[in-house]
Amino acid sequence: MRKQQKLGFFQIWNMSFGFLGIQFGFALQGGFMSRIFQTLGANEHDIPMLWIAAPLTGLLVQPIVGHLSDNTWHPRWGRRRPFFLIGAILSSITLFFVPHSSALWIAAGSLWILDASINISMEPFRALVADKLPDSQRSYGFVMQTLIIGIGTYIASNLPWLVNQFGVSNEAEPGVVPESVKIAFAIGAVVFLGSILYTVFTTDEYPPEDMDAFEREKKENAGLIKASMEVIKNIGNMPLTMKKLGVVQFFSWFAFFAMWSLATPALTEHIFKAPKPSLPEKPMMESFDEQSLDAIAFFQAENAQYFAATIDYVDQDKAFNNAADLVGSYMGMYGLSSMAFALLLTLYTSKRRINRKYVHMLSLMLGAVGFLSMYFITNPQHLIFSFICIGVSWGSILSMPYAMLSSFINPKKMGVYMGLFNMFIVIPQIMAATALTPIYEGVFGPGAINAMLLAGVSLLIAALANLLIVNKAAITYQGDTE
Numbered sequence: 001m002r003k004q005q006k007l008g009f010f011q012i013w014n015m016s017f018g019f020l021g022i023q024f025g026f027a028l029q030g031g032f033m034s035r036i037f038q039t040l041g042a043n044e045h046d047i048p049m050l051w052i053a054a055p056l057t058g059l060l061v062q063p064i065v066g067h068l069s070d071n072t073w074h075p076r077w078g079r080r081r082p083f084f085l086i087g088a089i090l091s092s093i094t095l096f097f098v099p100h101s102s103a104l105w106i107a108a109g110s111l112w113i114l115d116a117s118i119n120i121s122m123e124p125f126r127a128l129v130a131d132k133l134p135d136s137q138r139s140y141g142f143v144m145q146t147l148i149i150g151i152g153t154y155i156a157s158n159l160p161w162l163v164n165q166f167g168v169s170n171e172a173e174p175g176v177v178p179e180s181v182k183i184a185f186a187i188g189a190v191v192f193l194g195s196i197l198y199t200v201f202t203t204d205e206y207p208p209e210d211m212d213a214f215e216r217e218k219k220e221n222a223g224l225i226k227a228s229m230e231v232i233k234n235i236g237n238m239p240l241t242m243k244k245l246g247v248v249q250f251f252s253w254f255a256f257f258a259m260w261s262l263a264t265p266a267l268t269e270h271i272f273k274a275p276k277p278s279l280p281e282k283p284m285m286e287s288f289d290e291q292s293l294d295a296i297a298f299f300q301a302e303n304a305q306y307f308a309a310t311i312d313y314v315d316q317d318k319a320f321n322n323a324a325d326l327v328g329s330y331m332g333m334y335g336l337s338s339m340a341f342a343l344l345l346t347l348y349t350s351k352r353r354i355n356r357k358y359v360h361m362l363s364l365m366l367g368a369v370g371f372l373s374m375y376f377i378t379n380p381q382h383l384i385f386s387f388i389c390i391g392v393s394w395g396s397i398l399s400m401p402y403a404m405l406s407s408f409i410n411p412k413k414m415g416v417y418m419g420l421f422n423m424f425i426v427i428p429q430i431m432a433a434t435a436l437t438p439i440y441e442g443v444f445g446p447g448a449i450n451a452m453l454l455a456g457v458s459l460l461i462a463a464l465a466n467l468l469i470v471n472k473a474a475i476t477y478q479g480d481t482e
Contacts, residue, residue, distance in 0.1 A: 006137055016145045018084055018199035021192035023152030025091050025118045028188045030260035031157045031328045032181055033111055038276045039177050040104040044265040044448050048436040050108050051261045055429030057116040062123045066419025069124045078205030080124035087121030088196035095189040099182040126418045130406040138406050140349040142399035147342035149398055153335020159184035161325040170321045241471040245401055246424035251462035252397050254428035255455035264327050266448035271380050272323035277316035330383040337391025357466050357475045360400040364463035367393025371456030375449055404474035
């Protein structure tokens with residue numbers, strides 16, 4: 001097995017930089033798709049189900065993409081980089097068109113395409129760290145990705161607010177997405193493609209050690225059916241420690257799906273007191289007796305009420321859009337704090353070992369505090385505290401589990417196992433998409449803010465589940481003994 005060479009800061013930065021664009025895509029999706037859905041007529045109970053396309057796509061796409069990238073080699077473009085580029089092109093096109101959706105079903109379908117495209121780029125990035133870095137640098141490598149993800153989350157989450165500050169309106173006709181959101185998504189499309197291209201052109205990959213053996217294995221695994229069968233086979237051979245990590249991932253990602261899908265309706269209503277208003281219904285009088293003055297007077301009174309309600313709707317919708325911009329901006333704080341957390345870990349792990357298990361457990365506990373605190377906040381500015389705590393857990397979620405996983409799985413199957421690990425991300429999201437509202441209403445009662453309470457409890461369970469991890473290689477780097 002090849003012994004990877006240690007890389008310098010800028011080499012690791014270059015190979016991770018594409019994650020800036022990937023996170024622009026995810027942050028815009030996570031921060032503003034629910035707002036787009038609400039603008040197009042969805043209510044808060046519809047929203048989780050409209051999000052189901054995203055995790056379903058990941059469940060299908062990531063293991064297969066991981067397997068295909070394991071069995072790909074191009075003399076110029078390498079193993080993982082072709083998938084970066086394909087996903088980036090598709091994601092950038094979709095990001096541009098998503099906020100221009102004219103109907104709810106178009107927006108939901110666009111989310112499906114967008115998530116599939118982002119997944120094509122994202123999973124090979126996880127495998128690239130394990131391909132390029134020795135075990136002693138993998139915590140460092142995954143934390144570097146998290147640092148860049150934090151930068152992307154913060155900037156992208158603030159884009160609609162920032163664009164609005166430059167004079168672009170965040171108001172629009174009923175059923176139309178504001179111009180500020182459209183421009184923000186267009187900027188995200190450009191950043192996505194540009195950052196991926198930077199990594200593609202500044203990063204090399206190791207060729208297979210035995211090219212003849214690689215080509216034989218490639219022929220044996222060629223075709224989508226064989227790829228699918230190989231994925232199923234690897235599910236059956238999944239290491240026990242990977243399953244235990246999967247429990248941690250399950251409850252972690254359930255919590256964050258609750259935030260992405262319901263934070264906007266929850267916080268605009270509970271803290272800003274500015275819920276998305278319902279469109280007033282225009283009175284209809286298809287026919288009436290012209291001699292019936294009572295009927296005419298009734299119709300005129302109904303029309304007057306409709307016009308008054310329309311004026312109220314415009315004012316309430318403006319308040320909602322302003323609140324939604326601020327929710328997106330405050331959500332950006334979790335990207336900023338994850339960036340700060342990742343920076344500290346980057347500086348530390350570049351020279352020293354860490355206990356990945358306990359770092360992750362404590363980080364998830366802090367995130368649970370952040371979610372639970374939202375219920376008790378009355379001053380919107382205090383959301384900064386909540387999202388700082390959530391950001392620490394997010395920074396750990398994006399690095400520690402992958403660093404642990406990459407320390408004990410077969411390097412030849414790095415792509416497919418990274419893709420399979422995604423099952424423990426998407427299955428809880430599918431569950432949340434189909435049952436989030438009944439669960440939080442059954443446990444805490446009605447009101448979208450209770451989804452944030454459920455997210456806090458879920459993160460606390462995830463934190464305690466770290467105690468299941470006993471594999472020493474996963475917990476901390478043991479030295480170059482493999």
